Amino acid sequence: MKKNRFLLLLLALMVSMAASAQVILGTVIDESGESIIGASVVEKGNPKNGTVTDIDGQFALNVSPGTPIVISYIGYASQELTASNNMTVTLLEDKHALDEVVVIGYGTQKKSVVTASIAKVTSDDLAGKTRLRADDALKGLAAGVNVTSSSGQPGAQSMIRVRGVGTINNSNPLYIIDGMPADQYGLESVNPYDIESIEVLKDAASGAIYGARAANGVILVTTKKGKKGKPQINYNFSYGWQSAWKHREVTGATDYAILQNEKYVNGGMAPLYADPANLIDANGNPITGFGTDWQELLFNDNAPIVQHDVSVSGATERVNYYLSLGYFTQDGIVGGNYGRSNYDRITIRSNNMFNILDDTQERNFLNKIDLGANLSYMRVHSTGVDANSTWGSPLGSALYLAPTLPVVLTGSIAQQMIDQYSAYDLYRDENGNPYTIPGFLGSYNEQNNPIAMMQGPPSKGWSHKFMPKFSLDVQLWDNLKYNFTWSAEQSFWGTDAATTSKFYLSGNNNSDHTQASSEKCNSTNWQIENTLTYDKVFGKHTLGIVLGQSAMKYKGSYVGASHWNLINVDKPYVDYTTGGSVQTTTDAEGNIIGVTSLVNGWAGPYVEHRLASLFARLSYNYDERYMFQATVRRDGSSRFGSNRKYGVFPSFSVGWNIMNEAFMESTRSWLNNMKLRFSWGKNGNENIGDFRYTVLTTSGGTSNYYFGRQAAMYYGSKANGLANEDLRWEESEQTNVGIDFGFWNNKLTFSMDYYIKKTNGMLMEMPIPSYVGEAKPIGNVGDMRNSGIEFELGYRWNIGDAQFAFKGNAAYLKNELKNLGNDTGFLNYGISQFSDGGTRAENGQPFPYFYGYKTAGVIQNMAEANEYNSKYGASSNPGDLIFVDVNGDGKITSDDRTNIGKPTPDWTFGLNLNAEWKGLDFSIFFQGVSGADIFDATWRQDIASGNYPTWVLDRWTGEGTSNKLPLLKLGDARNWVCSDIYVQDGSYFRLKDVTLGYTLPRRLTRKIRVERFRMYVRGENLVTWTKYWGFDPEIGSGSTSMGVDYGVYPQARTFTVGFNLSF
Amino acid sequence: MKKYISIIAGISVTALALTSCSDDFLEVTNPTGEPLEEYYNTDEHLNEALTSAYAPLHWPDWDGVAYNDLTIDAEIMGDDFWVGGANISDNQHWHKLFNFEGDGNNTLSTLWGDFYSGIKRCNDVIKYCSWGGGTEANRKSFEMQARLLRVYYYNILWHYYGNVPFYLENLNEPYTAPQLSADEIYNNLLPELEEIIASNVLPMRWTASESGRVSQAMAYMLYAEMVMYQNDQSRYSQALGFMKQIINDANYSLNPDFANLWAEAGEWCSESIFEINYDDDNGQRDWASGSNPTAPLNAGGTVFPTLCSPNGWGGGEGWDGGNDGWVSCPCVLKPITCMPTTISAVMLHAGISAVTPTPNAIKIHTSGTANIAHRVSIIRTVLHRRT
Structure with missing residues (x-):
């Protein structure tokens, strides 16, 4: 209060001093007549005499009328006028001033002089497209950045590949959030609303400033700052309803019974069902219609997804702040209603910048010091189910369980089951009836009753993460700036799990004891950076130099324990158990043949990881016509071998802005931008494991x-x-050529990039003899090649009051594993139920690809069978598959297995249309891929009682019935091998997002002090055009599991309502 | 102003101090491993390295990839053995070899890796001993055990493969060693063996708590066997001399009760020269599994009894569990009669190399510690093939 009085006094003093001058009043508005808040109004030549416009765009300045004043505002052309009272100034949008700035790592660059290949996604592009992870929003927004959702499980991290799969090893890009690498969680810790822009450094020249970590691309995230003017308060809210957009088609009770009978009869057994049209379930009830629809029972329709975001930001001459609080919660569409697949996140961010010295008017050395202090925090609680598995996941099991199985058993059959599993406490429904154990009524291998799986407590994951950052900027001399940054990432995470009953779901999923377990982990990652920056314009020469040093250290530790035999299942804690540390088993003669430890503990440190680096960048352009940039980084890493401790990663790029040449003057009326770009560079992949x-x-x-x-x-x-x-980093060498066009003042823009990216020295077991007597060492022996072409198109136009903007991009990618480097030239990753094929890496093939037999239809009759058998020495019968003799040796052998598909798409594309008319806004976003294959491994033929996908109805049942699928036969080992009958076209085109919003007129909302109020409705994943019959054509948790469908947890179709409120 | 300058200077200095000496900065220690030079310099640690050199003796049982029990390996192409299993792909390499159809994919391929692992580990022990850690007496013993064990491993490779790559120091880039002819291998191994014997470092017989280690007597036996296998008449008299030394040694004598040889009580009896130790107190007699060759350590002893008991016989008669065996003898009437060789403590002893099936092999086996000296079957194979 005292201080305020003092200020008032000061103000009064100033006013009285300026009494000789006059107070000029005025208003600043934009072209549409809306007032501009926060515009700067300054007396020309006397920067100390200035003010900013208030909420109504009004200002008062102490100058005498006729004095020249300068009015400026970001994004608008500054105006110089002579002061007059009650003046109204209309600022015009400055297209040139809006010239985009691109973050390039340790600096920014005007987009017009960028020579590398960098994709930029702004907060406007991101708006609303994602709630959880901003990198998900890159899907379809940035050409050459392939984002594949791993599953629809809340919190699941997408697989992101920048310009293809760069290596058979870790191909994840490097994430940098405000200068700090975020290895552990990717972008989970950043609320998408806090993001100002995301830049993806795609080529080697742009990535080279991150040297040994940039080989798989770099994703730079810049969070928001305050804007000068009065504090801005924003509140965003949305509520959505999620549901599965598709159920998989499986056979109903009658079809199932027919197929089962057929399978058993063909297998030489008696049919199982006397009358498939009139079935009776195990409880003795007649089965009507479809029978039990396990998917319908399991899917959690209208699962909520809710989000609240509050932010306060602003800036004065001395302080710039952005504070935000976000809350996000999502229930999964599989198990979310049982607390089994849920995600809950709180994020807090506080970005602050303080100017503690500004003597720029007085001297040109040591004249400005800024301090920055940012702190962000994330807390996550999550639970999850097995999201893509045919070995007993909830959704996978729902596909296998027969429609003839009741969910619960009643009466005497229930008692029989209880007796059979008398050592266990079976899960029961609210009426006390035990959930059916599939294995009790049939042969279901590892499959579980998915509803029973939802009982009992889930394993609960949690994490806390603190990310502080401190920075100091000093203007040393002229345009030479020094920056010091210390940033850190302090993470704590763990899991608490308990088995609170002796449950029995299947032979693989049961427990004969209760148990509690708990694990806690932590890690610290700090980074110190010192950079010197010099930017100077000498006439037509623009020079920029960055010199820097960086050091980083990661360390962490974990501790965990588990203990059997809980005392109170409601208090499932490791320390609250009946005690006893071992349990022994003995044979009939009393000899101890097994000792089980009832209490287990594990703890230790994680391997430290350290980096020490030096880097430099030189940027130069002449008259914005000829651009040149060179970057070099030298990285030392604790992961590199003693002989190769330091790697040097050079790059350069050049560009030519043809439009800035005088001879192009005549075309500028319609062609305003034409830029050629070329870049070359080397990056490393330092993610090669420790101590190898x-x-x-x-x-x-x-x-x-x-x-x-x-x-x-x-x-x-x-x-x-x-x-x-000699073990060292994997090296990626990339050449990029690009061209950018802008027509009619950038109304229409078009860019094209072509690249060749070669990965050398990919880590793999060395091809050496096995008589070395030890596991073969890892060496830098493999090579991979990616090449591709990327297009981006933008068009903005107006029709009357309506404004439209279209953005589209497409990227083509060709990947080839040139040389795996090991002695065989291949490596099998497999698909779980096949022993004879699956995902594989092999020299000369795309990585990865599906390896299996090729088929050419079905043997229709005895004559064909005889011909096939005599030709290939086989013993096939009518109804068996015709396998192709790929190697032409006259035999069908395992050597005939070949490339039957690949999960990586050839083309990825995204189309975005925005329209605005008066207060209405509309956006529609499509995204898709083509040329990708999916291996549908959701159906395991070895599960004797398992249900069938409806495609099995197209099986062969006699001559002329099917030329694709073989006959059904119990125990058939001949036909259901890994072959192309499982491979499907995984191309899709998806209406990813449609949003319709309405912003209330400001003149209405202003009356209640609301700057902006927008309501919207939104639909996600509304329509997907695909030939693929599974839950979702997007499957990809890692390079080698990509495109293999085990019954993937699908992405939800979501309807959302929400509003944005600004004060 | 000065304040700011000093702040900046302070921060810069701190920053530089933190990041200079980056060579040191980049050194991190592994929380779960020690640098070899710093570790193998005590008796205890050298003994650990030596223990790991013994470990591959178990691996032919199950090495994580294949069953290669030496008793079966040695018999598989003979006329006194019949393959078994559920079908031809059940231990396909043995089926193929049995039918004289062995090829590059169906052979005793993993045996190769098992014993070269042994050789590599022996070489390491010898190297670690050369660094001079521990007490001299122990170091000498460890080194000599490793050298003798290495001869033993090479001897098996020599038997099974003939010409094999040979190295006495572990390989570095480009990780290749010359392949020597069988005669050259012999000519390299015999002087080595003679040197080991002449050094007289190893005891004639280890104390009860150390039994299982290679001894001077074992070296004598190995010598005799190799000389006989090579038909090296120039060394016959020397070999005979070694055999006589064993016979005359107070530590060794024939076991009074022959049947006792096959009982647990007969393990390491006075007649026993070298056995491969197992323990059956660590699990149910079983098929080993898993991708590591640790199975013999938790399969209730050697896997051999499981391998050589009849397929389709679900246990009983003192057998622990219901694990099917692999052998499918056409002669199966009773499991007892089809045991191809003894499976319990088979001993290698001077002058006696005959092996007789025991009537209650299974029973003895399941209740006791099972030991097998593969030596016997190898000698038999030798005789079989040479005659």
């Missing part, structure tokens, strides 16, 4: 031996491998 270059001791079972008459175990130790001291 050296040999240390190891101990364990393979080192132990028994000595002595009583056979006492001696614990041995040994060297853990063969050293390869």
Whole structure:
């Protein structure tokens, strides 16, 4: 209060001093007549005499009329006028001043002089497109950035590949949030609303400033700052209803019974069902219609997804702040209603910048100091179900369970089941009836009753993450700036899980004891950077130099424990158990043959990771016509071998703004931009694991031996491998050429990029003889090649009051694994239910690809069978598949397996249309891929009682019935091998997002002090055009599991209502 | 102003101090491993390394990839063995070999890796000993055990493969070693063996708590066997001399009760020279599994009894569980009669190399510690093939 009085006094003093001058009043408005808040009004030549416009766009300045004043505002052309009382100034939008600035890592660059290949996504592009992870929003927005949702599970991280899969090893891009790498969670910790822009450094020249970590592309995230003017308060709210957009088609009770009978009869067994049209379930009730629809029972329709975001931001001459609080919660569409697939996040961000010294008017050295202090925090609670598995996941099981199975058993059959599993406490429904155990009524292998799986407590994951950042900017001399930044990421995460009953779901999923377990982990990652920046314009020469140093250190530790036999299942804590540390099992003669430990603990540090780096960048352009940029970074990493501790990563790029040449003057009326770009560079992939270059001791079972008459175990130790001291980073070398066009003052823009990206020295087991007597060492032996072309098109136009903007992009990618580097030239990753094929890496093939037999239809009759058998020495019958003799050796052998598809798309594209008319806004966004294949592994033929996808109805049942699928036969090992009958076209085109919004006129809302109020409705994943019959054509949690559908947890179709409120 | 300058200077200095000496900065320690040079310098640690060199003796049982029990390997192409299993792909390599159809994909391929692992580990022990850690007496013993064990491993490779790559120091880039002819291997191994014997470092017989280690007597036996296998008449008298030394040694004598040889009580009896130790107190007699060759350590002893018991016989008669065996003898009437060789403590002893099936092999086996010396079957194979 005292301070305020003092200020008032000061103000009064100033006013009285200026009494000789006059107070000029005025208003600043934009072209549409709306007042501009926060515009700067300054007396020309006397920057100390200035003010900013208030909420009504009004200002008062102490100048005498006729004095020249300058009025400026970001995004508008500044105006110089002579002061007059009650003046109204209309500022015009400055297209040139809006010239985009691109973040390039340790600096920014005007887009017009960018020579590398950088995709930029602004907060406007992001708006509303994602709630959880901003990188998801890159899907379809940035050409060459392929985002594949791994599943629809809340919190699931998408797989992101920048310009293809760069290596058979870790191909994840580097994430940098406000200068700090975010390895552990990607962009989970950043509320998308806090993001100002995302830049994707796609080519090697742009990535080179991040040297040894940039080989898979760099995703730079810049969070928001305050804007000068009065504080801005925003509140965003949305509520959505999510549902599965598709159920998989599986057979109903009658079809199921027919197929089962057929399978058993063909297998030489008696049919199972006397009358498939009139079935009776295990409880003795007649089955009507479809029978039990397990998917319908399992899917959680209208699962809520809710979001609240509040932010306060603003800036004065001395302080710039942006504060935000976000809350996000999502229930999954599978298990979300049971607390099994839920996600809940709080994010807090506080970005602050303080100017503590500004003597720029007085001297040109040490004249400005800014301090920055940012702190952000994230807290997550999550639970999840197995999202893509045919080995007993909820959704996978729902596909296998017969429609003839009741959900619960009643009466005597229930008692029989209870008796059979008397050692267990079966899960029961609210009426006390036990949930059907599939294995009790049929042969279902690992499959569980998905509703029973939802009982009992889930495993609960949690995490806390703090990200502080401190920075200091000093204007040293002229345009030489020094920056010091310390930033850190402090994470704590863990899991609490309990088995609170002796449950039984299946032979693989049961427990004969109760148990509690808990794990807690933490990590600290800090980074210190010092950079010197010099930017200067000398006439037509523009020079920029960055010199920097960076050091980073990661360390962490974990501790966990578990203990059997809870005392009170409502208090499932490790320390609250009945005690006892071991349980022994003995054979009939009383010899101990097994010892089970009831209490287990694990703890230790994570391997530290350190980086020490130096980097430099030189940017130069002449008259914005000829641009040149060179970057070099030298990275030392704790992961590199002793002989290769430091890697140097150079790059350069050049550009030519043809339009700025005098001879193009005549075309400027319609062609305003034409820029050629070329870049070359080398990046590294430092993500190669720890200590692989050296040999240390190891101990364990393979080192132990028994000595002595009583056979006492001696614990041995040994060297853990063969050293390869030359082990180094994987290297990626990329060449990029691009061209940009702008027509009619950038109404129409078009860009094209072509690149070749070669990965050399990919890590793989070395091709050396096995008589070395040890696991083969890892070496830099493989090569991969990606090449592609990317297009971006933008068009803005107006029809009357309506404004339209179209943005489209498309990217083509060709990937080839040139050389895997090991001695076989291939590596099988497989698909879980097949022993004879699946996902694979092989020299000369795209990585990864599906490997299996090619088929050419079905043998229709005996004559065809005889011909096929005599030709290939086979013993097939009518109804069996015709396998193609790919290698032409006259036999069908495992050598005939070949490339039957690939999960990576050839083309990815996105189309975005925005329209605005008066207060209405509308946006529609399509996204898709083509040339991708999906391996539909959702149906396991080995599950004897399993239900069928409806496509099995097209099986062969006699001559002329099917030339694609073989006959159904119990125990058929001949036909259901890994072959192209499972491979489907995974191309899709998806109406990803439609939003319709309405902003109330400001003149109405202003009356209640509301600056802006917008309401909207939104639909996501409304329509998907695809030939693929599964839940979702997008499947990709990692390079080698991409495109393999085990019954993936699909993305939801979501309807959302929401509003944005600004004060 | 000065204040700011000093702040900046302070921060810069701190920053530089934190980031200079980046070589040191980049050194991180592994929380779960020690640098070899710093570790293998005590008796205890050298003994650990030596223990790990013994470990591959178990691996032919199950090495994470294939079953290659030496008793079966040695017999598989003979006329006194019949393959079994559920079908031809059940241990396909043995089926193929049995039918003389072995090829590059169906052979005793993993045996190769098992024993080269042994050789590599022995080489390491010898290297670690050369660094001079621990007490001299122990170091000498460890080194000599490793050298003798290495001869043993090479001897098996020599038997099974003939010409094999040979190296006595572990390989570095480009990780290749010359392949020597069988005769050259012999000519390299025999002087090595003679040197080991001449050094007289190893005891004639280890104490009860150390039994299982290679001994001087074991070296004598190995010598005799190799000389016989090579038909190296120039060394016959020397071999005979070694055999006589064993016979005359107070530590060794024939076991009075022959049947006792096959009982747990007969393990490491006075007749026993070398056995591969197992322990059956660590699990149910079983098929080993898993991708590591640790299975023999938790399969209730060697996997051999499971391998050589009849397929389709669900246990009983003292057998622990219901694990099917692999052998499908056409002669199966009773499991007892089809045991191809003894499966319990088979001993290698001077002058006696005959092996007799025991009537209650299974029973003895399941209740006791099972030991197998593969030596016997190898000698038999030798004799079989040479004659």
